[in-house]
Amino acid sequence: MPNLPSTITRRLSPAKPLAAASVCTLLLAVLLPLVASAADPKEIGDQVAGRLFTSLMTTLQEKIASEGPEAAIAYCRLEALPLTAQIAEEFPQVQSVRRTALRVRNSGNQPDATDRAVLEEWLASWKPAAPPKPVIKQVTTDDGTKAIRYYRPVPVMATCLACHGSGNEIAPNVRAAIARDYPQDQAVDFQEGDLRGAIVVTFDAE
Numbered sequence: 720m721p722n723l724p725s726t727i728t729r730r731l732s733p734a735k736p737l738a739a740a741s742v743c744t745l746l747l748a749v750l751l752p753l754v755a756s757a758a759d760p761k762e763i764g765d766q767v768a769g770r771l772f773t774s775l776m777t778t779l780q781e782k783i784a785s786e787g788p789e790a791a792i793a794y795c796r797l798e799a800l801p802l803t804a805q806i807a808e809e810f811p812q813v814q815s816v817r818r819t820a821l822r823v824r825n826s827g828n829q830p831d832a833t834d835r836a837v838l839e840e841w842l843a844s845w846k847p848a849a850p851p852k853p854v855i856k857q858v859t860t861d862d863g864t865k866a867i868r869y870y871r872p873v874p875v876m877a878t879c880l881a882c883h884g885s886g887n888e889i890a891p892n893v894r895a896a897i898a899r900d901y902p903q904d905q906a907v908d909f910q911e912g913d914l915r916g917a918i919v920v921t922f923d924a925e
């Protein structure tokens with residue numbers, strides 16, 4: 720599991736398309752107004768990151784309630800959400816959606832210099848009751864490609880503690896499964912309200 724790709728790009732298809740996923744996609748396509756015409760990265764970023772965060776939390780809550788936290792481990796991944804594929808279709812301007820953090824579980828989510836600067840700035844003035852507003856950054860990658868990135872802070876909620884908390888908040892079987900799949904894990908000992916990381920939505924600069 721640690722070696723699975725942790726970034727969704729429009730070039731990748733979802734790992735396991737399920738029948739239920741396509742039903743969801745159809746329903747969403749009918750129910751959600753298509754607003755892809757707005758080219759504002761802030762506006763699209765708010766929608767994409769907001770919906771993914773809600774979907775991640777709901778999925779985790781449901782899986783923990785129905786199958787327990789050990790089985791839910793596979794679901795704290797953007798690729799596990801049917802919504803991710805839907806978003807790639809709905810927003811062609813979106814190049815990729817990924818997550819990063821100062822302390823990561825999957826080493827594929829390590830921050831680059833821009834990610835780190837944003838996260839460190841948030842952490843320096845972090846107030847649990849008032850998370851900072853999303854930020855937009857222009858970046859030029861090593862190969863000279865320009866891109867625009869939208870960063871949304873991800874706070875730790877009570878649901879997250881079953882896998883990112885401390886002491887006996889993480890059940891022994893969950894702790895063992897995490898240690899097996901992510902031997903380099905740094906994403907524990909968080910408290911409710913802490914900064915956990917960021918959702919990053921990347922757009923082509925032109």
Ligand code: HEC
Pocket residue numbers: 720721723725775776779788789790791792793795796818819820822823824825826828873874875876878879880881882883906915916917
């Ligand atoms: C059932 C266990 C579980 C729960 C509950 C859980 N996570 Fe995770 N989390 C994981 C696993 C496993 C990964 C590594 C996923 C991967 O391989 O990309 C992860 C990765 C992440 C990452 C990506 C950065 C990194 O460390 O690799 C973020 C951000 C994150 N979780 C936030 C949250 C938030 C916020 C919550 C609560 C809403 C939450 N998680 C609840 C297991 C969990």
